[in-house]
Amino acid sequence: MNIKRILILLGTLLLAGAVMVAFAACTTPETPEETTPEVTDAPTEAPTEAPTEEPTEAPTEEATTEEITTEEETHMDPQAELSKLNDLMQPIFAGNTVKNETVMFLDKGDVRSLLYPIKSVTSVTNYDGTVTYEEGKDYVIEDGKIKITENSSIPVITRAKYYNYPAHPQINITASYEGKNVNIYWGEGKPMTDYQMNVTYTHESAWEGFVSESKADVYADFITKLINGEDVTIFFYGDSITHGASASFIDNYSPYQYSYSLLFTEALADLYGYTVKYVKTNMTGAPIIPAEDYVAGDRGTITYINPSVGGWTSQNGKQNFDTYVKPFVEEYGCDLFLIAYGMNDAGSAARTVAKTMKYVLDGVRELDSDCALMFVSTMVPNPNATNGWYGLQDKQEPELIKTAEDYVEDGIPCAVACVTSTSKAILEHKEFQDYSGNNINHPNDFFCRVYAQTILQTLIGYENMK
Numbered sequence: 001m002n003i004k005r006i007l008i009l010l011g012t013l014l015l016a017g018a019v020m021v022a023f024a025a026c027t028t029p030e031t032p033e034e035t036t037p038e039v040t041d042a043p044t045e046a047p048t049e050a051p052t053e054e055p056t057e058a059p060t061e062e063a064t065t066e067e068i069t070t071e072e073e074t075h076m077d078p079q080a081e082l083s084k085l086n087d088l089m090q091p092i093f094a095g096n097t098v099k100n101e102t103v104m105f106l107d108k109g110d111v112r113s114l115l116y117p118i119k120s121v122t123s124v125t126n127y128d129g130t131v132t133y134e135e136g137k138d139y140v141i142e143d144g145k146i147k148i149t150e151n152s153s154i155p156v157i158t159r160a161k162y163y164n165y166p167a168h169p170q171i172n173i174t175a176s177y178e179g180k181n182v183n184i185y186w187g188e189g190k191p192m193t194d195y196q197m198n199v200t201y202t203h204e205s206a207w208e209g210f211v212s213e214s215k216a217d218v219y220a221d222f223i224t225k226l227i228n229g230e231d232v233t234i235f236f237y238g239d240s241i242t243h244g245a246s247a248s249f250i251d252n253y254s255p256y257q258y259s260y261s262l263l264f265t266e267a268l269a270d271l272y273g274y275t276v277k278y279v280k281t282n283m284t285g286a287p288i289i290p291a292e293d294y295v296a297g298d299r300g301t302i303t304y305i306n307p308s309v310g311g312w313t314s315q316n317g318k319q320n321f322d323t324y325v326k327p328f329v330e331e332y333g334c335d336l337f338l339i340a341y342g343m344n345d346a347g348s349a350a351r352t353v354a355k356t357m358k359y360v361l362d363g364v365r366e367l368d369s370d371c372a373l374m375f376v377s378t379m380v381p382n383p384n385a386t387n388g389w390y391g392l393q394d395k396q397e398p399e400l401i402k403t404a405e406d407y408v409e410d411g412i413p414c415a416v417a418c419v420t421s422t423s424k425a426i427l428e429h430k431e432f433q434d435y436s437g438n439n440i441n442h443p444n445d446f447f448c449r450v451y452a453q454t455i456l457q458t459l460i461g462y463e464n465m466k
Contacts, residue, residue, distance in 0.1 A: 088257070096119075098199075100199070101115060103434045108151075111142065121139075122201060137152070137153075138152040138153055171186070188438045211422070212422060215461075218408060231301045233336075234305070235305045238308045240344075241343060244259030246443070255445070262304075264451075269296040272300070274299055275294065276293060277293050286306070325364065329371075341378075343379075343441050345392070346393055348392065358403050375416045379443060382433075419451055426450070
């Protein structure tokens with residue numbers, strides 16, 4: 001690592017503020033090789049994380065504090081400020097306000113926990129924010145939790161419907177209820193989110209759960225490109241979650257919030273004053289893109305490419321590399337490539353999934369040797385499912401971390417955005433139906449934000465923003 005990169009890193013660390021309270025590092029527990037046969041009935045994302053690269057050069061003795069400050073002022077873009085991010089990208093694991101955290105009530109009188117004990121409620125609305133509910137009439141706060149009143153106008157699905165859902169000829173999700181294995185409610189997008197409420201509230205507690213570790217040192221070269229206003233290309237390649245299901249924009253209903261890949265990319269544009277240009281891939285199954293460029297400034301251009309396809313496994317991603325990836329990298333180049341498979345690899349050995357995704361990343365590096373890499377580990381599916389949706393997904397993250405560490409040892413920037421660990425930490429506070437867009441394996445708008453925030457935290461680190 002040269003002196004310039006070290007000074008940039010030091011400058012980044014000097015900007016650390018009190019945004020985040022505590023960050024837990026991704027660990028790499030030993031995972032035995034699984035032998036369960038592969039299944040392809042569930043979507044997934046894959047995380048990756050890399051250790052801090054040890055510097056190979058040290059600043060000369062003449063490099064004084066004054067010189068470091070000058071380097072920081074020269075290379076650290078003053079626009080990289082937390083205040084530049086919109087409300088959707090403000091970190092849910094820091095500060096004392098959470099905006100539009102979703103929750104789902106099954107019956108009148110139900111009590112639900114949120115991520116934090118509630119101090120005061122700013123608002124409770126329906127999913128798209130068009131209806132506001134009244135405290136004391138529609139809900140009350142008891143012991144830091146939210147309780148729906150018996151006469152509330154907040155819609156509920158009822159336990160009778162939730163735990164007795166009609167069988168579907170192709171898709172079902174079952175769970176144990178009152179000693180029986182029953183079909184439980186699911187729906188893609190609006191049928192699910194019509195029963196989810198947005199809660200904006202303040203709290204006094206600090207987050208004590210998992211937060212993906214910042215790997216700004218690993219991505220120093222890519223960050224420098226943004227600081228310098230260089231044009232960059234960002235490529236997303238994954239399954240249905242990366243495609244955008246069940247983001248309301250992708251499913252075309254209000255409030256039309258973007259998928260995690262779009263949220264993350266536009267957050268970078270906000271931070272560094274860029275314009276985002278969206279590439280229409282015309283690939284079968286690829287997601288829709290915004291109709292117009294996103295303009296947060298004219299310092300540079302981020303080219304956004306996302307040919308992700310719902311239902312694909314990591315093996316599908318490998319098999320379709322020459323069609324879905326290679327032509328676009330050859331035409332546009334690639335500065336940051338994010339790969340996010342795993343949900344549909346529920347029955348595959350974690351090492352096999354990591355190896356398959358590595359094949360894709362190696363192919364990208366052969367096409368563009370300067371490209372930085374990132375794994376995005378998948379959220380875990382519904383943990384209450386008893387019919388195979390929840391398989392070996394949570395075993396993948398440690399293997400992805402090992403793979404990322406190997407890349408870094410070879411001088412290749414790579415890390416894991418640990419969404420798997422993040423989703424498991426959130427499950428300690430909330431029910432899965434509170435933040436899923438289908439109650440099986442997709443995030444709703446709220447958890448799309450968690451995805452995007454986890455990736456931004458991994459790449460730059462909220463604690464490194466002013």
